[in-house]
Amino acid sequence: MNVILVDTPNTLSIIYEYGLFDMYQNWCKSFCTYPRSYNFFHADYLFSRLKKMCNFQVVVAEIDQILRPKNMLIVRDTAEVINELESMVKYMNRKICMTYTKENEGFLGVRKST
Known part of the structure; x- marks a missing residue:
């Protein structure tokens, strides 16, 4: 499933062509995935955008809840945000x-631990 931040450009037509599921999401609000969880989460400059809008520590906790054990979070972002995320996930006892x-x-x- 592809989740697009509410205030980003509309790229849904590309997603539809590949037959993927997609939705808009404001990550500052709770993301209900029950009863599903996911194996992989890729964030491309998501956290630097969220840093301007809300507290992204809550978003990191939410993503951790969405991921299944022993699965991956991949983040591409600014060096400042990466360093902040790295210290957060170390505190959460996740394997970098x-x-x-x-x-x-x-x-x-x-990698999320069990």
Whole structure:
């Protein structure tokens, strides 16, 4: 499923062509997924956008709740946000699989423990 932030450009026509599910979501509000959970979550500059709108620590907790055990969160964002996320997920006792920062862009891979 593809979740698009409410205030981003409309890319749903591309998603429909591939036959994928999609929806708009304001991540500052709760994201109801019951009874589903997910294996993989990819965030492309999501947290830097959310930092302007709301407290993204709550969003990190929500994403952690959505992910199944032993599955992945992949984040691509600014180096500042990556460093902040890295300290958060270490505090949550999650395994960091990869961190890479070049200039002002970074990648973070997090594996959820059981």
